[in-house]
Amino acid sequence: MYLNNSWYVAATSNELAGGNIVARTILGQKIALFRTESGRYAAVRDACIHRQAPLSLGHVVGETVQCRYHGARFGSDGRCTHVPGQDAISPKAKVQSFPVLERHGYIWIWMGDQELSEDESTIPKNLSLIDAQPGMRSCSGMFESMRANYRLLNDNLFDITHAEFVHPESFGGEEVRFYRNARPGSEPIDRGLTYEVKERSIHFRTHADSLGDEGAPLWRIMMAQARNIESWTGPLDFTMEVSWQAPCYTSFHIYLRPAGQPDAQPVEFHDFHAATPETAHSSHYFYTVGINYGDEGTLSHLAEETRNVFKQDIVLLEAQQATIGDLDVLSVPHASFNGDRLQLEGRKILDTLINKERQAKSIAQEI
Amino acid sequence: MYLNNSWYVAATSNELAGGNIVARTILGQKIALFRTESGRYAAVRDACIHRQAPLSLGHVVGETVQCRYHGARFGSDGRCTHVPGQDAISPKAKVQSFPVLERHGYIWIWMGDQELSEDESTIPKNLSLIDAQPGMRSCSGMFESMRANYRLLNDNLFDITHAEFVHPESFGGEEVRFYRNARPGSEPIDRGLTYEVKERSIHFRTHADSLGDEGAPLWRIMMAQARNIESWTGPLDFTMEVSWQAPCYTSFHIYLRPAGQPDAQPVEFHDFHAATPETAHSSHYFYTVGINYGDEGTLSHLAEETRNVFKQDIVLLEAQQATIGDLDVLSVPHASFNGDRLQLEGRKILDTLINKERQAKSIAQEI
Amino acid sequence: MYLNNSWYVAATSNELAGGNIVARTILGQKIALFRTESGRYAAVRDACIHRQAPLSLGHVVGETVQCRYHGARFGSDGRCTHVPGQDAISPKAKVQSFPVLERHGYIWIWMGDQELSEDESTIPKNLSLIDAQPGMRSCSGMFESMRANYRLLNDNLFDITHAEFVHPESFGGEEVRFYRNARPGSEPIDRGLTYEVKERSIHFRTHADSLGDEGAPLWRIMMAQARNIESWTGPLDFTMEVSWQAPCYTSFHIYLRPAGQPDAQPVEFHDFHAATPETAHSSHYFYTVGINYGDEGTLSHLAEETRNVFKQDIVLLEAQQATIGDLDVLSVPHASFNGDRLQLEGRKILDTLINKERQAKSIAQEI
Ligand code: FES
Ligand code: FES
Ligand code: FES
Structure with missing residues (x-):
């Protein structure tokens, strides 16, 4: 079950450079993506x-x-403009085409009702935090088709408590435990996590004052990188803002400061994850990673590290999918733990949106 | 849906040499093909x-x-002739066997009603043009199972307009455009294509007087090879006779002469294509290529080139099949162009034959 | 259709050493096998x-x-004992667990009704002939999932007449022809095979007095190995005792003596075969091989040879399965030969047990 009326990431802009045509299955449909000589993007069956x-x-x-x-x-637009050796071409000669546009280094595609595609609100705005901020360096990547339903990646990014077990050498630190005590609200807090649920999105903020060795190793590595020193040993103040937007977008914005210096220029790490459904059991996993310090070498090194971290997740997501098999991801019986609060809120939003869309469709068909 | 009452190419004769037993799925049935010590060919389940x-x-x-x-x-004949350590063998102990015979370097099999197998008319006669003509050199080949329905190869060979796009460096020349103006008839014409539709076959002839650089590159290459000269630059007269015979046989006979010398000994290139159905989505693609000039080296070089050209087609046929998936090849909605006339005639013949066979069967079952 | 109420080999003990967790599909269910720090074996979904x-x-x-x-x-026991950061755990939080135990170097699992698992009688007793006898050396092995139903291995081991055709260089000798004249009974005979059918097992004994070059090559090789001589040329007395036990256990015990010396210490070769069903079309093939002579080198050499012999069978079993496809192994029409007597008895036992189990289940459901 897909949410059809949404923009989805179909490709990175780079993939369509130089006349390259990308063949990609999106929401179960085989699509050819290309860029015309004048620079117009196109997607056809x-x-x-x-x-x-x-x-x-x-x-x-x-x-x-x-x-x-x-x-x-x-x-x-899909219209057949030329048949070799033939003058007349039926105006009905048309291959199905799909709205596409380029934003933030990605090519986005609209697979739903075409009259609703004008609305760009389903393209996450906070991506601009990464690509438009002065001083930010960023790069994008993509995994080959991941053999897991896109909702398993939503789940994964909604419950970062897994970092302690899956990524102990990078993102796993004590601060991820705040997820287990998530509290509704938006006010800043010293140690903990507050969250707000909106109609199509969830925003949450976690903060840890004076985080020492119990924090994730990556924060200390970044502090050292940004200062060009061997290692950072002091305590730091950690802030993370996360936005999830239906159906499949999650962005993390991390700010690190020396402890007790709330006005210091923070060391920043931002990343954006998009899992475009390929089929019910596979997805295209796109991501962007950005930092506000260092040079291209720092960025590409960090991007490589991050890619390896994401791969640790993919092993699990694909293993989950293999266990689930052909069943619907969410219909499989499962227990829930304290850390699952945000995940369950996110699932609810997505279920509601998908149901609404189906009802609207069946009403439209009745009319 | 197969045409059952027809001889099909099961293997090349060479494949059964030296006691080799070939395992091959034909019309969906797993067959073992072998040659006995006295030289008798056999096919059993x-x-x-x-x-x-x-x-x-x-x-x-x-x-x-x-x-x-x-x-x-x-x-x-499939009969069990020996069980180790056992004297009596039930006369009913029999594995299903199929009529086979050798013609033109191929082993042919009959998968339909055995009482109809006497009739060899479904073995294309014009193959003898290749293997029996004095001065002809020929060789046969086979692709591994091609993952495409055999009718896609019929379509391919019926509409050589594709050569301009798929084989520009060999068979692609302006003369293939004649397909778009095919005219019923059998009289010779200077530039154009005439065709005759028979009950189980279609024959057509295309001719181009004084073909220059706008013609396919291969013709000039062959003219030069035959004369042992570096390159052929003059105009040439091109004649091509094509026979398609249901369900899956196409042969091309090409005659090249210096322009305006209709009585000159032509340089000839003949090829024969057979796509034996393996399953609904795959076929065994056999071919024979022959020329009337040069030596073994010339032939094997040209055969290699031709094989590479056929591979260009196979990429497309397999891609078509992948798009079509499990659907029936002909049931998929499609537009038709001017160049498709012969192809549509061929499809009609095959559909008619298959329907007749099915009706005859259901009548036989009623009786 | 599986026999559920039976112990099955799930792994070799070695596989679970060092904290290794084995993922294995058994009777169609995905199982994780492990050994706790105190040495307790466990199997959970x-x-x-x-x-x-x-x-x-x-x-x-x-x-x-x-x-x-x-x-x-x-x-x-499957009970959830710890959820990070969570004090209360529902007592219902439990993953399905399965009884396991270690016997004879294997980990055995019970997939049926748990209240029946106390009864260890379905673990073949004669395995102790291999691992508990003084002077015996043995080693165990396993093939990766064999793509064939377990009953095809039963069939294979029940009709060793195949050795003449499949293993002519090792186990194939004239003595396997005795299978074609199997006679009910348990009394010793000079040349022949007698068998006894029990409720869940079949036991048979074949003996050949004064076997020369017409016997299997392996016997003479073993006689020479045991005596550390180049080759053994004299006649030998050959005794083989075979036990098959439902659903999937076969053990061979072979005793070789110089001809006419019934009281001589025999050269012994024992092997045990277990084919645990993985799915309806695949199995896990475990085996143990033991000899009562030589050193570790002799054993490992013989084990390697035997492994190669078993591989000759696996080629056939997988080819049979490929022919049978998704059909039920036993439902495929087939002829039977004289050598199939024991096989047919074995199939009958297994069918009866499976039917009984199904009836008991449906009665239990009615109550
Ligand atoms: S033009 Fe013929 S398949 Fe596209
Ligand atoms: S003789 Fe037994 S399977 Fe062929
Ligand atoms: S603890 Fe979350 S999947 Fe196991």
């Missing part, structure tokens, strides 16, 4: 209307994609 | 009647195939 | 009750297995 050759095997010609088999061409 | 061990794992003993598991033997 | 992470990805902590994802711990 990856099957020529003539004999079903995948259009992704063809190449970009001017403002069209040309089928590799018999040379028919299709514009970014 | 590839499962021992005793405990289902594949007979293709065994070996040829005299006029039988011996099961590798417990040593039972079966003649080319 | 390989899916954490929290979020379905496989427990086999975790590690052993004290008397529990700790989930790798969020650190929950489960005892060998």
Whole structure:
């Protein structure tokens, strides 16, 4: 069950450079993504209307994609603009096309009702925190199709208590335990986590004053990197702001300061996760990582480290999916622990949105 | 849906040399093909009647195939002729056998009603153009199971307009555009294509007077090879005769002459394509290539080139099949272009034959 | 269709050494096998009750297995003993657990009704012939999941006439032909095979006086090995005792003596085969091989040879399964030969036991 009326990340902008056509299954549909010569982005069903050759095997010609088999061409709106040796082309000759746009280094696609695609509010705004802030360096990446439903990644990012067990050498520290005592609210607190639930999103903030060796190792590593020193041994103040937005977007914004210096320029680490559903059992996992210090080398080193950390999660997500098999991810019986509060709120939001969409559809069909 | 009452290519003769037993799925059935010591060809169900061990794992003993598991033997008629340590063998002990014969370097199998197998008319006659003509050199090949329905290869060979896009460096030239203006008839024409539709076959002839650089590159290469010169730059007269025969046979006969010399000895290139259905989604692709000039080296070089050209098609056919998935190849909605005339005629013939066969069967069952 | 109320081999004891957790599908269920720090063996469903992470990805902590994802711990009885950061744990928080015990170097599991698991009679007793006899050396092994139903291995071991065709260089000799003249009874005979059918087992004994070159090559090799001589050329007296026990246990005990010396200390070769069902189409094939002579080198050499012999069988069993496909192994039509008598008796026992178990279950459900 997908939420159809939402923008989804289909590709990184880089992937479509140089006339490259990307073949990608999104929400169960085979899509060909390309960029015309004038720079317009396009997404069409990856099957020529003539004999079903995948259009992704063809190449970009001017403002069209040309089928590799018999040379028919299709514009970014899907309309067939050229059939070799044929003057008349039926105006009905059209391959299905999908709205696309580029934002924040990603190509986004709309798979739902086309009249609703004008609304860009489903593209997470806080991505601009990463790519538009002065002094930020960021880079994006993507895993090959991850063999796990996208909701398992939502779950994973909603309950960072797992970091203590899965990422002890990087993100795992005592501060993730605050998740188990999450309190509704938005006021700042010294040690703990407060959260606010909105209609399509959840925002939460965790803060730890004077975090020492009990904190995650990565914070001390970053403090040292930013100051170009061997190691950072003192206590630090840790702030993390997290935004989850339905159906599959999570961004983390982490601010580190020497303990007791609330006005110091913070060392920042931001990351953004998007799990675009490929099928019911697989997803495309895109991410962006950004820091506000160091040089390109610092960034690429940290991005590599982070990638390895995410891989630790993917092992688990794919193993969960293998256990769940063909069942619906959420229908499998499960126990819940104290740390699951935010996750359960997130699941509820998503379920509500999907149900609303289905009801709207069935009402529309009745009318 | 297969046409059952037809001879199909099961293997090349070479494959059964030296006592080799070939395991091959044909029209969805697992078959073991072998040649007895006296030279008789045989095809039996590839499962021992005793405990289902594949007979293709065994070996040829005299006029039988011996099961590798417990040593039972079966003649080319499928009858069990020997059970180790057992005198009496039930006359009902029989593995299913299929008519086979060798023609033109291929082993042909009959999977339909055995009483109809006497009729060899479904073995394409024009193959003899390749293997029996004085001065012809030919060689045969086979691809591993191609993951595409055999009808996709029919379609491919019926509409050579694809050559301009898929094989620009070999077979792709302006003359393939004649397909878009195919005219019924059998009279010779200067530039164009005429075709005749028969009950089980389609024959067509395309001719181009004085073809220059706009023609396919391969023709000039062959003219030069045949004359042992570096390159051929003059115009040439091109004639191509194509025969398609249901369910899956296509042969091309190409004649090249210096322009304006209709009585000159032509440079000839012939090829034959057979796509034996393996399953609904895969086929065994056999081909023979022949030329009337050069030596073995010329032939093997050209055969290698041709094989690479066919591989370009296979990429597309397998991609089409992947798009079509488990659906019936012809049931998928598709648009048709001017170049599809012959293809549509061929599909009609095959559909008619398959329907007739099914009706005959259901009538037979009623009686 | 499995026989549920039986002990099955789940692993070799070695596999669980050093805190290793084994993930294995048994009778269609995913199981995690481990050994606690105090040495207790445990088997639980390989899916954490929290979020379905496989427990086999975790590690052993004290008397529990700790989930790798969020650190929950489960005892060998399946009870959840610890949730990080949480004091109260519901007594219902429990992962399904299965009785396990260690016998003869194997870990055995009980997948049926737990109240019946006290009865150890389904663990073959004659395994002690191998591991408990003074002077015996033995070693155990396991193949990766064999893609064949366990009953195909039963069939294989019940009809050793196949050795003449499948293992001519080792076990294949004229004495296996006795299987074709199996006679009920338990009295010793000079050349032949007598068998006794019991409720859950079949025992048979084959003897050949004064076996020469017509016997299996392996016997002469073993006689030479035991005497540390180049080769053994004289005749020998061969005795083989075989026990099959439902559902999947077969042990062979072979005694070789110089011909006419019934009181001589025999050269012995014993092996034990267990095929634990993994799914309807695959099994875990465990075996133990033992000899009463030579040193560790002799044993490991012989074990390696035997492993290669078993692999010859696996090729056939997997090929049979591929032919049978998704059908029920025994429902496929098949002819039977003289050598199949014991096999058919064995199949009957197993069918009867499985039917009884199903009836008992449906009666229990009615009550
Ligand atoms: S399949 Fe695309 S033009 Fe023919
Ligand atoms: S399976 Fe062929 S002889 Fe037994
Ligand atoms: S999945 Fe095992 S503790 Fe969460």
